[in-house]
Amino acid sequence: MHVPIVKSILTSNDQIAAENKAMLEQHGVVAINLMASPGAGKTSLILATARALPAALRPAVIEGDLASSIDAELMAQNGIPVVQINTGGNCHLDAPMIRSAFPHLPFGAFELLLIENVGNLVCPANFALGAHLALVVASVPEGHDKPYKYPGMFAAADVVVLNKVDLNEVFAFDTDYFRRGVQMLKPDIPIFEVSCRTGAGVAEWTAWLAQHVASLTKQPV
Amino acid sequence: MHELPVTQGILSVVLEAAEQAGGYPVRRIDLVIGTLSSIVDDSVQFYFDALSAGTLAQGAQLSFRRVPATLTCWACGYQAQVIAPLPDCCAACGSPHILIQDGMEFYVEAIEVKEPNDARSDCEINSHQQ
Numbered sequence: 001m002h003v004p005i006v007k008s009i010l011t012s013n014d015q016i017a018a019e020n021k022a023m024l025e026q027h028g029v030v031a032i033n034l035m036a037s038p039g040a041g042k043t044s045l046i047l048a049t050a051r052a053l054p055a056a057l058r059p060a061v062i063e064g065d066l067a068s069s070i071d072a073e074l075m076a077q078n079g080i081p082v083v084q085i086n087t088g089g090n091c092h093l094d095a096p097m098i099r100s101a102f103p104h105l106p107f108g109a110f111e112l113l114l115i116e117n118v119g120n121l122v123c124p125a126n127f128a129l130g131a132h133l134a135l136v137v138a139s140v141p142e143g144h145d146k147p148y149k150y151p152g153m154f155a156a157a158d159v160v161v162l163n164k165v166d167l168n169e170v171f172a173f174d175t176d177y178f179r180r181g182v183q184m185l186k187p188d189i190p191i192f193e194v195s196c197r198t199g200a201g202v203a204e205w206t207a208w209l210a211q212h213v214a215s216l217t218k219q220p221v
Numbered sequence: 222m223h224e225l226p227v228t229q230g231i232l233s234v235v236l237e238a239a240e241q242a243g244g245y246p247v248r249r250i251d252l253v254i255g256t257l258s259s260i261v262d263d264s265v266q267f268y269f270d271a272l273s274a275g276t277l278a279q280g281a282q283l284s285f286r287r288v289p290a291t292l293t294c295w296a297c298g299y300q301a302q303v304i305a306p307l308p309d310c311c312a313a314c315g316s317p318h319i320l321i322q323d324g325m326e327f328y329v330e331a332i333e334v335k336e337p338n339d340a341r342s343d344c345e346i347n348s349h350q351q
Contacts, residue, residue, distance in 0.1 A: 001339070003242045004331045009230040009252070091223055122259050123223045126327065148307045151257045151290070155325055180309060184319050 013127055016095035020130025023102060024113065030213045031113040033129050035153060036137035037146075038119030041163040043071045044196035045137055046114050050080055052206040057213060059112040062101050064093040066118060081106050092123040095130055112213055121146065125156040132216055133158045140164040140173045147181030155185045159192070159212075161205060166195040223259070228268040232278060234329045239277045242334055247278040248346045249333035255288045256304045257324035281332075282347050290324025 008014055024031050034042050050059055060081040063072040067086055075082035083101040085093065098115065105113070115131060117124040136157035138146055141164060147154045154160070160182055168175065179191055190208060194201035231250065239247050266283050273279045289302035296316035303321065310317045333346050 001242065001245070001334050001336055002331060003238055003334055005234065005238045005329045006331075007234045007238075008328050009227055009234065010327070012230060012233050013226075094226065126223075126259055127226075145306070148309060149305055151305050151307055151321065152259060152325060155257065155321075177309065180317055181307070184307070184321050187320065 010126060013095045016099055017128035017130040020095055020098050027107040028217060029111055029113050030216045031115060031131040032133045032135050033115050033117060033131035034135050034137060035117045035124045036119060037121050037142055040137045040139040041196050042116050042137050043074060045161060045163060046116060047078055048196045048202050049206055052202050053210060057112050057210055059114045060105055060110040062115045064116055064118045087118055091118055091120050092127050093117050093129060094127045098129045121150040121153045125153045135159050135161060137161050137163055140167045140171050144174045144178040151185055154182050157189060159190050161192045161194055163194055163196055165193045165200060166198045224264050224268050228265050228272055231329060232272050235278050235332055236276055238332055239334055245334040245336050247281040247332050248335050248343050249282050249284055251284050251330040253286045253288060253326045253328050253330045255324040255326035257290050258327045288323060288326045291322050293320045
């Protein structure tokens with residue numbers, strides 16, 4: 001007997017992700033899932049973003065890491081409320097891990113939650129967490145061909161930040177080629193060019209982010 | 222890279238559907254996987270055989286239907302099926318203004334269960350794939 005189903009392979013993860021999202025919205029929190037290769041600058045971008053955002057939008061952070069707590073310690077040193085998740089070798093965060101971090105977050109004291117996923121350009125794209133926005137951080141030293149080679153990740157993005165643009169010349173980075181690679185998957189996606197080291201472009205990125213968070217909190221999805 | 226959670230996902234969707242369909246043994250599972258979706262290769266069958274032991278889905282055969290991504294040229298309308306690494310321009314007219322769609326599918330499409338009065342062998346069931 002043939003039994004039609006048509007259900008996502010990760011249905012149980014997706015259900016918990018939906019519960020996470022509802023929980024966040026109850027507390028008036030907008031969450032962002034940051035995905036990137038290792039070393040693209042997720043942690044640097046979180047720190048630069050936290051510094052540049054207005055005080056009311058100062059974020060809390062969930063740090064996903066294979067094993068270490070180096071990034072979480074850096075957040076705490078900068079006065080950012082942080083919860084560390086060690087995935088124990090798992091290549092991505094999933095919705096149940098985010099749920100388990102919730103009791104450790106100071107809800108009521110923040111409106112923006114930045115979730116730093118495990119550094120990986122493949123697996124995290126498949127696992128919904130309950131975030132409102134998927135941010136893919138790319139960086140110049142990785143090369144301008146990443147959207148062509150890892151289309152799944154860029155197709156999952158709502159916004160892209162290209163970091164380390166102060167190194168464009170050193171790496172002969174073709175920004176136009178990179179942008180076209182992203183835009184053929186997502187024609188209208190915003191792409192911000194920043195350097196967390198020099199601070200270039202950070203103001204434009206955080207202005208967009210603040211506006212986007214405001215639009216989401218006024219009209220909950 | 223994450224065959225285990227993917228396989229657990231497949232098994233949980235399949236077992237729920239099999240229970241609802243009368244609790245008969247599952248012989249085949251039809252999966253639809255886009256070519257741009259993260260790779261689900263034959264090792265999933267290996268994990269599946271281990272995880273499904275003792276369940277209704279024990280011994281079921283996984284069948285993968287791969288869905289290609291489609292390139293459409295904004296300039297000339299040319300369409301083609303593509304895989305990663307993606308091209309950066311249209312193969313017909315050379316325009317860089319192209320759009321890539323589909324290829325991200327990742328779901329269980331159907332299962333084939335064997336009722337007690339079904340005389341077909343597993344081999345016959347699995348040779349009738351769409």
